[in-house]
Amino acid sequence: MLRDRYLEAMGEAAATVSVVTTDGPAGRAGVTVSAMCSVSADPPTILVCVHHLSPACQAIRANGVFCVNVLGDEQSAISDTFAGRSPTPGGDKFDGTEWRALATGAPALVDPLVALDCRLVEHLRQGSHYIFIGEVADIALGNGAPLVYAKRAYRGLGSPFKAMAAAA
Amino acid sequence: MLRDRYLEAMGEAAATVSVVTTDGPAGRAGVTVSAMCSVSADPPTILVCVHHLSPACQAIRANGVFCVNVLGDEQSAISDTFAGRSPTPGGDKFDGTEWRALATGAPALVDPLVALDCRLVEHLRQGSHYIFIGEVADIALGNGAPLVYAKRAYRGLGSPFKAMAAAA
Numbered sequence: 001m002l003r004d005r006y007l008e009a010m011g012e013a014a015a016t017v018s019v020v021t022t023d024g025p026a027g028r029a030g031v032t033v034s035a036m037c038s039v040s041a042d043p044p045t046i047l048v049c050v051h052h053l054s055p056a057c058q059a060i061r062a063n064g065v066f067c068v069n070v071l072g073d074e075q076s077a078i079s080d081t082f083a084g085r086s087p088t089p090g091g092d093k094f095d096g097t098e099w100r101a102l103a104t105g106a107p108a109l110v111d112p113l114v115a116l117d118c119r120l121v122e123h124l125r126q127g128s129h130y131i132f133i134g135e136v137a138d139i140a141l142g143n144g145a146p147l148v149y150a151k152r153a154y155r156g157l158g159s160p161f162k163a164m165a166a167a168a
Numbered sequence: 169m170l171r172d173r174y175l176e177a178m179g180e181a182a183a184t185v186s187v188v189t190t191d192g193p194a195g196r197a198g199v200t201v202s203a204m205c206s207v208s209a210d211p212p213t214i215l216v217c218v219h220h221l222s223p224a225c226q227a228i229r230a231n232g233v234f235c236v237n238v239l240g241d242e243q244s245a246i247s248d249t250f251a252g253r254s255p256t257p258g259g260d261k262f263d264g265t266e267w268r269a270l271a272t273g274a275p276a277l278v279d280p281l282v283a284l285d286c287r288l289v290e291h292l293r294q295g296s297h298y299i300f301i302g303e304v305a306d307i308a309l310g311n312g313a314p315l316v317y318a319k320r321a322y323r324g325l326g327s328p329f330k331a332m333a334a335a336a
Contacts, residue, residue: 005307006212009282013184013238014314014325015205035205037183039217040295044174047215047299049207070181076329114177122294126301127208131215133294139173146182146318153328157182160321161244 014150018070019082020048020056020132021099021107024063028107030093031056032083034149035129036068044136046116049129057130064120066134067106072113072144073156079147103138113147115140182318186238187250188216188224188300189267189275192231196275198261199224200251202317203297204236212304214284217297225298232288234302235274240281240312241324247315271306281315283308 015034022029035049048068050057060066071079080086081093088095098110102117109115118134125131145157183202190197203217216236218225228234239247248254249261256263266278270285277283286302293299313325 002212002304002307003209005309006209006284006304009238009284009307009309010206010214012282012309012314013204013206014182014316015184016181035207036181037203037205037215037217038178038181039203039299040297041171041174042296044170045295045297046178047205047217049205049215070177073326114180116174116177122292124290124292126290127213128210129208129213131207131299131301133299136170136174139170139177141173141177141180146180148182148316148326150314150325151328155328156326157318158241158316158324158326160319160323 011152012150014148016070017079017147017149018048018068019078020050020066020068022056022060022063022066023106024065026059026062028094029056029059030082030107032079039133045133046118046136047131047133049131051129052125060120060132061123065104065106066118066120066132067102067104067108068116068118069109069112070114071147072142073147074144076147076154102140108140112140112142113144114142179320180318182316184238185247185315185317186216186236187246188218188234188236190224190228190231190234191274192233194227194230196262197224197227198250198275200247207301213301214286214304215299215301217299219297220293228288228300229291233272233274234286234288234300235270235272235276236284236286237277237280238282239315240310241315242312244315244322270308276308279310280308281310281312
């Protein structure tokens with residue numbers, strides 16, 4: 001079946017893991033995503049895809065802002081929390097992790113690999129997901145290597161190919 | 169400057185490398201992209217972002233079809249060719265690599281990690297790029313590991329974290 005082969009195919013690709021957050025009149029929310037990509041450098045623009053049933057989806061639309069927190073390879077526990085794979089005793093996924101506000105007020109990790117704070121400029125529904133396109137208003141740069149998800153496992157970053165590293 | 173920090177930030181994230189191709193009345197074209205992500209499994213949908221000045225951009229719009237060829241970790245030469253980083257003596261980037269047609273007729277690698285053959289269902293311009301949203305019409309699944317681009321180098325896939333691999 002095409003759907004099953006699609007899920008298998010996407011499982012082969014590698015993606016950086018991010019927690020997308022929002023805050024504002026509709027309240028605070030956050031969700032783990034691997035569907036994030038750069039769109040344009042002029043102006044700096046990114047997009048994320050969020051399932052229409054995720055509470056974060058409604059909140060991003062209502063608040064008009066979101067922050068993409070790209071996780072480092074030691075932050076898989078944060079990924080699990082915001083993916084709903086870990087219990088959150090107090091009921092608040094944001095507990096136990098340090099956050100701050102950048103330009104828009106959406107929660108940014110104090111120690112992300114990268115945080116891209118965005119104003120929502122466009123959204124569209126496609127199948128089960130919303131595509132949120134955001135113009136980057138503020139950026140925080142951390143240190144380290146990204147948390148990668150591929151073949152149904154968290155992974156670190158592989159070593160650079162020698163020839164390509166020299167050419168890059 | 170925000171633009172420079174944006175480019176630095178996106179360089180930290182890891183992405184799978186793909187060659188997006190098209191064929192039809194507007195002719196054959198292809199370009200290397202790292203901005204590709206899954207959108208929805210119901211129906212199977214993906215998106216890619218292509219610079220508005222790329223010849224592939226006009227061709228995809230006119231042909232209404234595209235194929236995302238996710239590259240394996242031994243296919244960085246194909247990435248270089250379609251990114252314009254390698255000379256193409258005959259002037260045709262498709263020369264020297266084996267292609268076939270899946271459902272739409274857009275060129276699919278005979279030996280990709282994954283090929284996702286799509287019908288264009290939506291496109292929108294955002295800054296310097298077009299976002300092309302495609303419903304998956306056909307899929308070819310290969311073997312191996314993805315070619316990853318991060319921190320300005322081609323890389324293989326990192327090892328799974330032991331604890332997470334067991335849980336995955």
